[in-house]
Amino acid sequence: MRARVLPMLGVLTCAAAAQPPAEAPSIDAGEALARIRSAYTAGPIGERIVIRVTDRSGRSSGSRVTVRLAGGPESVLRLDLGDLQVFAGDGVIRAAHRAEARLYAEWPLEAPLDLGQLERRLPPILLPQVAIALGSDAGLAAPMPLLPPVAWEGPAAPPRPPRNGRLTLSGSGAGVRVRMSVDPETWRLWRVVAELDAPAEVARIELQCTPTEPGDPATWRIPTLDRERVDDLTLLRPRAAEIAPGDAVGDLRLFDADLARWAPTPGADTLVLLAFRRTNGMAGGADAQADVEAGLLALAPLAREWNRGGPAGGLACRAVAVYDAESFDRESFRSLDALWSPAVSLAIGAGDRAERGLVAWAGGGAGWLARFRPGYQAAMIVVIPGEGGWRLAAAIPLDGRSEDPAGIADELGTALTPTR
Missing domain, CATH: 3.40.30.10 (Glutaredoxin)
Structure with a gap:
């Protein structure tokens, strides 16, 4: 362990200068959206997301989420929403709480997995990744629950330097403006910002996304041994x-x-x-x-x-x-x-x-x-x-x-x- 930890800690004491990469070229918004959808519906992916919500008074609250997705005809999803764990796939939607080892919630899942079935069982999930992969319209017109549909403007253009050549798509809907920045090499989300007009209580929602290893989807399931099944999510009250x-x-x-x-x-x-x-x-x-x-x-x-x-x-x-x-x-x-x-x-x-x-x-x-x-x-x-x-x-x-x-x-x- 020491051989691993000490060099890692040493990295914290120095920084190396790097040349900024060249700007990414502009691309048609429709093509960009298609590539984003493809990135989230092919193969297992994992992302850690920091969500920050700011109200009209300027007060902010934050949360951290991990999403793992394996798209395709038999999609599988794992969400870690703070202490709440969710698995969807293989015919079930299952939820558990880290601090409640006695219970788990479970409901039947009709294939294929789609956003509508999740929305009927879970609280709103502010994750464009899930909407894109599982939404009926690929999630691109409605990237977040509770927000009105968004019309995207094109072409997608790179932000001004020095923002690493990421592509930014802008869109707007009734009382909302959305900016979605993506990595043009992977076509996965890097940052999403939604700004809402009054009278909405929430003024701004910001997501910062970081890729992480998804692991084997076979390990995403939530164990149920020695737990009692319930069908009401509110019963998962943590100790x-x-x-x-x-x-x-x-x-x-x-x-x-x-x-x-x-x-x-x-x-x-x-x-x-x-x-x-x-x-x-x-x-x-x-x-x-x-x-x-x-x-x-x-x-x-x-x-x-x-x-x-x-x-x-x-x-x-x-x-x-x-x-x-x-x-x-x-x-x-x-x-x-x-x-x-x-x-x-x-x-x-x-x-x-x-x-x-x-x-x-x-x-x-x-x-x-x-x-x-x-x-x-x-x-x-x-x-x-x-x-x-x-x-x-x-x-x-x-x-x-x-x-x-x-x-x-x-x-x-x-x-x-x-x-x-």
Whole structure:
């Protein structure tokens, strides 16, 4: 692991200048739309999307979504809408919630999969990718639910430099204007902006799209073992975390290799705990290990900014191995500490010096993590001093985010802003 993490963290300290590519040529809008549709109906694709909605008062809210699509006569879809997971294909539409392990919702699906069947079962999905691949009109005239139809204007033209030669299509409808930027090499979406006129409460919707590996569609299904089936999505009410942001965290019950209680660095005004299930990842689960590495990548630039001049700055960090009951082994933990401490040391700006001591452990398995993030195997837990002790600032999920260190960094930056 160290051989992978340390070079990756080193990349954060340097940047190489690149020559801007030449502008892409103009192309007829109709041809561009046809190529976009083809890109989303051929072969499995995966995309991570950041959605930001701004109301008339200027207040914004954001969410992150992952979409996986395998188009064709037997289309298959997987959506990760925050904690809500959706699978559609093979004759079913199935939904589950990460923090509700007892239930799943399922409805029959009539082939072929189309947008109408999803809309009858799920809340509005602000994803042009889904509308394009599954909509009856290819989704190109109605790229988002709740928006009026859009008439696209041509030709599609490249934006002004230095925007990497991406093609931008513009369209308008009743009270709405839409700009859709695509990569002319893949014909997949890069950015979509919709601006709405009053009296609509929403003034602007913006999507930023990043390609990701889709994986094998056979692995997209949602497991149902030991879960009860329901047919009402609202029944998937997640179990609430025991500790919410702002609450006192109480005794964290953290220990070192000598079974002594671990305490935060004296003088630290923020503590970041990179917690993971020891039985899920560090004993051979490559996916969970990559999620933890992404957390370190996200933490590194912020920690270095806080801790310039040495590791005794205002931000402390520990990796926390969470063991199931009676599974703790001291020698195994010592090996884990030696493996992870140098990476944590480098991430917080202390250099590759700390051979031991930057990893703590906790018992309780899933129950320990569920206090902060029910249903997750890895999380970044941010705590700050408050009246009477440490209080929770944020519990940022890490599961499945190995390719999203930038998104993790955004959430961490938001959590840390009030403490600066």
